[in-house]
Amino acid sequence: MQLQTMLRFRTGWAEAEGPEHAVVLSTRVRLARNLRAPFPPHLTSAGLKRVLDAAFAAAKAAGLKDAAYFKLADLDETDRAFLVERHLASPALAARPASRGIVVGESESIVAMVNEEDHLRLASLLPGLRLREAHAAVDRLDDGLAGTLDFAFRDDLGYLTACPTNLGTGMRASCLVHLPALAATGAVGRLVESLTRAGLIARGLYGEGTRVIGDFFQISNATGFGRTEGEILAALERSVAAIVAREKDARAALASGAARVKLEDEIHRALALLGAARLLSFEEGQQHLSRVRLGLALGWKLPADLSLVNELTLTTQPAHLDLLAQKVLPPLERDALRAALVRRRLKAS
């Protein structure tokens, strides 16, 4: 367990700041890039190692001198799970650590995954709805790396990727949105359907094919081929802005008239439970934190703030708690530590 120091720093993308942060927790823009060599699943271990070394050297040359460089094989399972919970590594990367690596820049706002499905997956993560800013940051890193690395590219097809769904710009831009009101009114299912028809993908907090506990959804572009980066970002921004408006309307409806006392009851019960529980499961914690986050986003006076709720949403995940305890905890002890951490942080606020 080497990553304890990272526990002490607040991750940049979970700060409660940036446009529309009451609904949009964070923005992520990633670029898939490959060298002119077999894709990672087809590389020998020596080939994977050559790519990892070349990528780390290129990142240093590109100005990521002060970044943290991790070889996943040097980390234990808890450390790797921590990086997944922190959104710095994908579950697929963590599952196959040999000759896989990540480079993590300042405030965890920029990250490069090496030898996932593609040789490089570059990503910028920022709090709030900041698609253009996030793209500009990852685009700069891409330019920097292209100074030393020769990326596989064709004029007609764009950047070449292991899976043709990522072909072209290699870009997937996404916003992590908190939709408790649309989930409560049952409108979220219809929303996901309409997003799919509009060429977007909606999925859970932890990545593809999953559903989130805690009303967080990731909205991203489905295709990055045939349109420019600017066009893709503009279309996504319009859709996310529309979702934000609908969530805000739904929140206002839940917080007015006869419905208000019901929501107040729910949120204060959630807060009371978080402040008193001696055992808190991951799912229960996330659900109640989601309620409190909703109350705070509505501007209600509650003994907490959005930054703290964002922080607890992140730090009460299993591997974060194991890292805090410096051992792999049995489930009951982990639930006890989670409850103690939440009580202590809420009390301090």
Add this chain to the structure above:
Amino acid sequence: MICQSCGQREATVLVQTVVANQLKKTALCATCAGELPPAAALDALLDTLAHLSARPRVHPGRCPGCRTSFADFRESGRFGCPGCYEHFLPQLKDLLPRLHAGAYHHRGKTPGRR
């Protein structure tokens, strides 16, 4: 909740799959979820590939660079190397517009050009 796959680690992901018209929910830890193929976009690709005619008019053979066959690609949805795009270009010309909302040509960033 404990992961329903390894039975050891805490589950943080709820995966929904449709099996025989029944919605099945499986709670998994991040490690076991990582073993799953990514869904969504890949599902759509594999679905498209499954509906391509089983026998291409001209058999494309294997990519000379990495020995990937078109059958390998149809099964996994992944190519083996950048050279596969060159080798399987005739097959791709049909596939790309179906995957990418009708698009057949890259627009957007070109390395070294602004």
